[in-house]
Amino acid sequence: MPQKAYGFKCMNPQVGVDWTVAPAKSGANRNADPGFRFTQSGLRLLLNPFARVPVCGLIAHYNMAAPPAGPDRLPATMLAVLRKSLLVRGFINTEFAAEHFSAFLRTVSAGLADGRIRYREDITDGLENAPAVLMGVLEGRNFGKALVRVGASTSS
Numbered sequence: 001m002p003q004k005a006y007g008f009k010c011m012n013p014q015v016g017v018d019w020t021v022a023p024a025k026s027g028a029n030r031n032a033d034p035g036f037r038f039t040q041s042g043l044r045l046l047l048n049p050f051a052r053v054p055v056c057g058l059i060a061h062y063n064m065a066a067p068p069a070g071p072d073r074l075p076a077t078m079l080a081v082l083r084k085s086l087l088v089r090g091f092i093n094t095e096f097a098a099e100h101f102s103a104f105l106r107t108v109s110a111g112l113a114d115g116r117i118r119y120r121e122d123i124t125d126g127l128e129n130a131p132a133v134l135m136g137v138l139e140g141r142n143f144g145k146a147l148v149r150v151g152a153s154t155s156s
Contacts, residue, residue, distance in 0.1 A: 044080045055090045060140050120144030 047053070061068075081088060111117030122142040124133050127150045137146045 044077060047080065047084055047086060049084045051084065051086050053086055053088045055088060056092075060138055063138070121147050123147045123149055125149050 080086065108117060112119075121144050122133075124130075124147070127148060130148045133142075133146050133148050136142050
C-alpha cells in the first residue's frame with residue numbers, strides 16, 4: 001500500500017472505497033480536512049461542523065463532455081455545506097507559486113537529500129506511447145509522476 005511506503009497514516013485513493021466505513025477502519029481523524037472527495041455521500045456524512053474542505057486534483061474531470069453517470073450529488077453536497085457550515089475552497093498551485101517557490105525549493109531539496117521525501121515515477125518507453133500515457137494520467141491510472149522516455153537511457 002502506498003500509505004506504508006510513503007509514511008501516511010491514511011490516504012484517499014479516490015476510487016473503490018466505501019467512505020461510510022473506511023475512515024473509521026483506516027484511523028482517519030474526523031477533524032482532519034478530508035480532501036476533495038467529500039461529495040461521496042459517506043464521507044460527506046462524516047464531516048464535522050465547520051470542517052474545511054480543500055478542493056484540488058480534479059484533472060480527470062477537466063475535459064468531461066457530460067456529467068458523470070449516477071445520481072446528482074450536488075444538492076446533497078450543498079445541503080451539507082449549509083447545514084454544517086463547511087468551508088469549501090479550491091486550490092490551484094499558481095496562486096501560491098511566486099510567494100513560496102524559493103522556500104519550497106529549499107525545503108523539498110533538503111527532504112529529498114536526506115530521504116524524508118520520497119517519490120515514485122511511472123516511466124513508459126517510446127514517444128509512440130505518449131498518447132496512452134496522457135490518457136492514463138487523465139483517467140487516474142498512474143501513481144506518481146508519469147514520464148515518457150524518448151531517448152536511450154544514459155543512467156547505469
